[in-house]
Amino acid sequence: MALDSMTATLLRRSVARELEQASSVISMTDLGMTYPNGKVALSDVNVSIAAGEFVFLVGPSGAGKSTFIRLLIREHVPTSGSVVVAGRDLARMRRRHIPGLRRRIGIVFQDFRLLPNKSVYENVAFALEVTGSSRAEIRRRVPQLLNLVGLHEHAQHLPTQLSGGEQQRTAIARALVHDPAILIADEPTGNLDPVTSWEIIQLLIQINELGTTVLMATHNQEIVNAMRRRVLALENGTLVRDEQSAAYEREY
Amino acid sequence: MRFLRFVGFAVVRAWQGFWRNAMMSLAATATVILMLTLLAGLFIVISGLNSGLAFIESKVAVTAQLADGVTPTQRNALIADVEAMPGVRSVEYVSPGAAMIRLQKTYQDRGQRLDLGGAPIKLFASIEISLTNADQAGRVGDALGERPEVARIITKQAEYDKLLGVIGAVRTVGLVAVGLVGLTVLFMIINTIRIAVYSRANEIEIMRLVGASDSFIRWPFILEGILCGLIGAVITVVLVAIIWDPIQPAMVRVFQMPTAVSAQFLTTLSLLVLSVGFGVGAIGSWISVRSYLSAAR
Numbered sequence: 001m002a003l004d005s006m007t008a009t010l011l012r013r014s015v016a017r018e019l020e021q022a023s024s025v026i027s028m029t030d031l032g033m034t035y036p037n038g039k040v041a042l043s044d045v046n047v048s049i050a051a052g053e054f055v056f057l058v059g060p061s062g063a064g065k066s067t068f069i070r071l072l073i074r075e076h077v078p079t080s081g082s083v084v085v086a087g088r089d090l091a092r093m094r095r096r097h098i099p100g101l102r103r104r105i106g107i108v109f110q111d112f113r114l115l116p117n118k119s120v121y122e123n124v125a126f127a128l129e130v131t132g133s134s135r136a137e138i139r140r141r142v143p144q145l146l147n148l149v150g151l152h153e154h155a156q157h158l159p160t161q162l163s164g165g166e167q168q169r170t171a172i173a174r175a176l177v178h179d180p181a182i183l184i185a186d187e188p189t190g191n192l193d194p195v196t197s198w199e200i201i202q203l204l205i206q207i208n209e210l211g212t213t214v215l216m217a218t219h220n221q222e223i224v225n226a227m228r229r230r231v232l233a234l235e236n237g238t239l240v241r242d243e244q245s246a247a248y249e250r251e252y
Numbered sequence: 253m254r255f256l257r258f259v260g261f262a263v264v265r266a267w268q269g270f271w272r273n274a275m276m277s278l279a280a281t282a283t284v285i286l287m288l289t290l291l292a293g294l295f296i297v298i299s300g301l302n303s304g305l306a307f308i309e310s311k312v313a314v315t316a317q318l319a320d321g322v323t324p325t326q327r328n329a330l331i332a333d334v335e336a337m338p339g340v341r342s343v344e345y346v347s348p349g350a351a352m353i354r355l356q357k358t359y360q361d362r363g364q365r366l367d368l369g370g371a372p373i374k375l376f377a378s379i380e381i382s383l384t385n386a387d388q389a390g391r392v393g394d395a396l397g398e399r400p401e402v403a404r405i406i407t408k409q410a411e412y413d414k415l416l417g418v419i420g421a422v423r424t425v426g427l428v429a430v431g432l433v434g435l436t437v438l439f440m441i442i443n444t445i446r447i448a449v450y451s452r453a454n455e456i457e458i459m460r461l462v463g464a465s466d467s468f469i470r471w472p473f474i475l476e477g478i479l480c481g482l483i484g485a486v487i488t489v490v491l492v493a494i495i496w497d498p499i500q501p502a503m504v505r506v507f508q509m510p511t512a513v514s515a516q517f518l519t520t521l522s523l524l525v526l527s528v529g530f531g532v533g534a535i536g537s538w539i540s541v542r543s544y545l546s547a548a549r
Contacts (some may be wrong), residue, residue: 073461097467102463113458128456129261130464132254178463 014085024048025213026072030081033067033237041067042237045081049215051181054208056224057217058248059234065217068234069186072215073105074098086181088207103131106175106183109250110190112167120146121155127177145173149203165196170181172203176212183207185216189223197223221248254299258468260365266475267447276447277480280440284532285491287433288525288538292492295521296499300507301419307508308412313383315375319403327379330401334381337395339388344380351375376403377449434532441477441536448476449544470541477537478530485529489522 026049033042038200043065049055070076071083076092083090085102093101116125124145128138146152149169161169168188175183185204189197201223208214218224224231225247233241233250241250270277281351318327327345334343346354352375381392389412393405448457459469496518503509 098466099463102461107461113454113461115455115458126458126464130459130468131462132257132261132465132468134253134257174462 024084025051025086026215027084028071028081029083030085031071031078032080033064033071034079036144040237042071042188044152044232045239047232047239047242049213051213052211053129053230054173054205054214055230055232056214056227056248057215057232057234058219061077063234064142064237065234066186068238069184069215069217070090072182072184073107074101075126099131103178104181106178106180106222108168108171108175108183108185108188112159112164112171112191114167114170114174119150119156119158120162120166120173123159124177127174131178140237145176148176148207149173163196164192165199168192168196168200169203172200172207176207180212182215183214185214185218187218188216189218189220194222201227203218203243224248258471261468262471262475265472266479269472269476271452273444273447276444277450277476280437280444280480281431281484281487283440284481284529285488286310286445287437287528287532288485289491290426291430291528292488292521292525294422294430295524296503298419298423298426299517300503300509301415301422303509304507305412305415308408308415313389313408314381314392314396315406316381316402317378317404317406319401320354322377322401326401327377330399331379333399334379334392334396337392339384340392341382341384344382346378346380347377348377351378359520361403361526418523432479435492437532438536438539441480441533442540445473445537445540446544448473449540468516470545473541473545474537477540479531481529481531481533481536483528484533485526488525490533492521492525493518 003250026047028045029046031042031045032040034040046069057068057077059065067076071078071090072085074085074093078091081091085101088097088101090101090102093095115126118126121142124142125138128141132153133141143152145156145202147153149172151166151169151173154162155168162170172183172185172188183204188204189200192200197220204214204216228245228247231241231246232239318330322330330438331343334340352373355375356366358429381396383389384390389407393407393409396402397405456469
């Protein structure tokens, strides 16, 4: 009887783990990254992020947030452990499969990275054009995205004619062109005033509610504290905290 | 369909890229024109010399001056023997009278008059032997030398060898010159494409982030280099076509090259210029893309 209940518990646990892994869109196991110059950027990171989660990644500068993100988009290859994103083992991924991975991940940055000589419409269309989409597809998809981020009236404007918030919305629209499973936002509000920052956060929440997993690296304590979402905290390359409904700083 | 979209994308981007840094692209194109003009000139001269060589080869290859007192019977027997030798195409008898007329004509052609000053000059009777292959000259000459009817053997071997030497020298010097200019061209194209890659660094970064495949990133640059080479080649072909009118008669006269008249020659030359232009553009941009694009990932 005791044995049966133990087996049942173990079985339940393993099923739970499998379910978790099946639904996890990002999974890092004993992940380590040492740069060629010997600097240890990350060590022994174990994280599993389920599809549809909204996760903050926090930590002081140099804690390893950038490396964390670069490993997810396979800009770097881990030196130990494994990282699986949207079902792909990135450590073993061949070079020619990288573009496919990048289409499953949207990414936005603090500095927007828009092309200054292209309009809002063209900036978003560019991402479709360079991945071989047809004109018909571009004509159909770009207005949808501009509607989603609330920029349809600015479609013909150049980035220089836009506010910081509008530029970041353009970048978000571009990041979503391939309907990615994950949206990574690296300090998306770093260059924005508080009101605009909140607008961008609202947009990210909206996108998350539509089913996209959102991972946001940030220094913005106010936002993290107000949102009460899952928080991953890095310090000196190690994951020091992984809490649900958490605050920017440790609360106990 | 997808492939056509890719080709369209790459061609449009290459064209934009070419004009984006027009100074650099046009400078590279100019060096391509210089190299290809040299190459075309070399091709024309070598073809001319080769055809001159073939002309000499087809002419009298061995002349045997006959000894005094050879009777017509002996002479006919000799001709019959020579005609039976392998490698001999035809044998012609030139009488002393005919030789004199020929000599006078040579002087006339040069605008001079043969002035013998009244001296009684007697030219030798000879037989002129043309061969199927100029290499046979030595063997035929040796065989004739053993005959008592023959006083002296004159072959065109020396002349032939001299021309062969000239052709070899022209070809070597020409190819070295074309090669050196070719290296400059390659350097110019590599540099042009490198600058194009750097000026598009932001776009390339975004292309990578949104999941553009390597071919979408690379091919526009490779096509841009090919464009430099091909535009240069087309301009060179036009240049050659323009100056061909005055060149062509000279080719026929100087080099005895009847084929210069045919369109075939110009077609071959154009194809050579176009393919070398294409090749140098493709190789240069390929080197550039390999060394400046893959490092950036």
